[in-house]
Amino acid sequence: MVNIVQIGYGYWGANVARNIAASEKTNLCALVDTRKDRLQLAERNFRNLVEYQTDFTPYLNDPNVDAFALAIQTEPSFEIAEKIMNAGKHLFIEKPMASNVQNAVALNELSKQKHVVLHVDHIMLYHPIIRKIKQMYDSGELGDLIYFDISRMNLGPIRLDVNAMLDLAVHDLAVIDYISGGKEPYHVEAIGEKHYGNQETLTYLTLKYDGFLAHVKSSWISPIKERRTMIGGTKKMVIFDDMKTVDKLTIYDQGIVDASEEYGQYEFKARSGDITIPYIPQEDALRNSIEYFAYCVENNLQSISNGDHGVKVIRILDEAKRKLIIND
Ligand SMILES: NC(=O)c1ccc[n+]([C@@H]2O[C@H](COP(=O)([O-])OP(=O)(O)OC[C@H]3O[C@@H](n4cnc5c(N)ncnc54)[C@H](O)[C@@H]3O)[C@@H](O)[C@H]2O)c1
Structure with missing residues (x-):
C-alpha cells in the first residue's frame, strides 16, 4: 500500500x-x-x-x-x-x-x-484499447506504420497557462511514442488560432517520423466532443473511438496491395477484407x-511514462510552439 x-x-x-x-x-x-x-x-x-x-x-x-x-x-x-x-x-x-x-x-x-x-x-498509455493496438503493432499484425490521424476536440475548458496542444495533443504524442516504440519526429509543423485568451484554443500539428506521418488536431472550441485515433498500417488499419461506450476499437483488414504483376509497373489496388470489433473488457485508464x-x-x-518519456513529448511540443509563432 x-x-x-x-x-x-x-x-x-x-x-x-x-x-x-x-x-x-x-x-x-x-x-x-x-x-x-x-x-x-x-x-x-x-x-x-x-x-x-x-x-x-x-x-x-x-x-x-x-x-x-x-x-x-x-x-x-x-x-x-x-x-x-x-x-x-x-x-x-x-x-x-x-x-x-x-x-x-x-x-x-x-x-x-x-x-x-x-x-x-499520460493516461492513454494505460487504456486497454491502446494496449491492444500496441500488441497488434508489436506482433506485426498492423504491419509497418504509415499514419496516425488523431482528433481530440471538445468545448472548453479554456486553460490560461497552456494552449490546446499542450493540454490535449500531449496525450496523442505520448501514444505515438509508446506504440511506435519510441520513434521521434524529424520534422514538426504546427498552426493554431488564438481565440478567448492568450493561448491557442485550436491547433493542428503535423509530424514526420521515419516511415510514417502524424496529424493531431486539438480543440477547445468544438461543438462536439471527439476522441478519435485512426492508425494506418501496411497490413491493417484501426479506428479507436473513445466517445463510444462500447465497441471502441474497429479493425479493418484492408489496405493497398502492389498489383504490378497483374497490371504492369506502378499499379496498386485496394484490398478489402474483414472489419472486426474485438471484445475488450472495460478498464479505467486513470x-x-x-x-x-x-x-x-x-x-x-521505472514507469513507462517516466521522465525520459515525458521529456520526449514536451520536446516535440516545444518545437511545435516555435512553429506556431513562426506560422502566426
Ligand atoms: N490526465 C488527464 O487526462 C487529465 C485530464 C484533465 C486535466 N489534467 C491535468 O490535471 C491538472 C489539473 O487540471 P484541472 O482541470 O483539475 O485544473 P483546475 O484548475 O480545475 O484545478 C486545479 C486545482 O489546484 C489547486 N491549486 C493550484 N495551485 C495550488 C497550490 N500551490 N497548492 C495547492 N493547490 C493548488 C487549485 O486551487 C485548484 O483547485 C492539469 O495539469 C491538467 O492538465 C489531466
Whole structure:
C-alpha cells in the first residue's frame, strides 16, 4: 500500500483522488488545495478518512508519506514537483509534465539523482484499447506504420497557462511514442488560432517520423466532443473511438496491395477484407495509471511514462510552439 498526499482538488484532481482512495494499492492520506471551497467539497466526499490542508510542506518530511500526486495547473507545478522530489518522495505528476523542455529535463534529472519514481500521467498509455493496438503493432499484425490521424476536440475548458496542444495533443504524442516504440519526429509543423485568451484554443500539428506521418488536431472550441485515433498500417488499419461506450476499437483488414504483376509497373489496388470489433473488457485508464505508479514505487521500477518519456513529448511540443509563432 502506497501512502499518497494529493495536491490539487480541482476538476481533474477530484477524479485522481477518487481513484487513489478507492484502490487497494494506494492510500489517500491527505488532500491539499489552496482553495478552501474545494477542500470543503472534498470533505463531503471523503469525510474524516483523509486530512485536509492548504499547505503541503509539512508532509514533505513525514516518514509515513511515500508519494505525492500533483494535479494543479502546469505553470506552478514545476517548483512544487522539485520540492517533492528533493524531499525524496515519489511523484505522480499530471500531464503536461512541464510547460517547457528545460523544466521537463530538470524534473527528469532530479528524479534520477534522488532515485524516486517520476510517473507522468499520460493516461492513454494505460487504456486497454491502446494496449491492444500496441500488441497488434508489436506482433506485426498492423504491419509497418504509415499514419496516425488523431482528433481530440471538445468545448472548453479554456486553460490560461497552456494552449490546446499542450493540454490535449500531449496525450496523442505520448501514444505515438509508446506504440511506435519510441520513434521521434524529424520534422514538426504546427498552426493554431488564438481565440478567448492568450493561448491557442485550436491547433493542428503535423509530424514526420521515419516511415510514417502524424496529424493531431486539438480543440477547445468544438461543438462536439471527439476522441478519435485512426492508425494506418501496411497490413491493417484501426479506428479507436473513445466517445463510444462500447465497441471502441474497429479493425479493418484492408489496405493497398502492389498489383504490378497483374497490371504492369506502378499499379496498386485496394484490398478489402474483414472489419472486426474485438471484445475488450472495460478498464479505467486513470485507475490503471495510479495502480501502475504504486507498483513501480513498491518494486523500485521505472514507469513507462517516466521522465525520459515525458521529456520526449514536451520536446516535440516545444518545437511545435516555435512553429506556431513562426506560422502566426
Ligand atoms: N490526465 C488527464 O487526462 C487529465 C485530464 C484533465 C486535466 N489534467 C491535468 O490535471 C491538472 C489539473 O487540471 P484541472 O482541470 O483539475 O485544473 P483546475 O484548475 O480545475 O484545478 C486545479 C486545482 O489546484 C489547486 N491549486 C493550484 N495551485 C495550488 C497550490 N500551490 N497548492 C495547492 N493547490 C493548488 C487549485 O486551487 C485548484 O483547485 C492539469 O495539469 C491538467 O492538465 C489531466
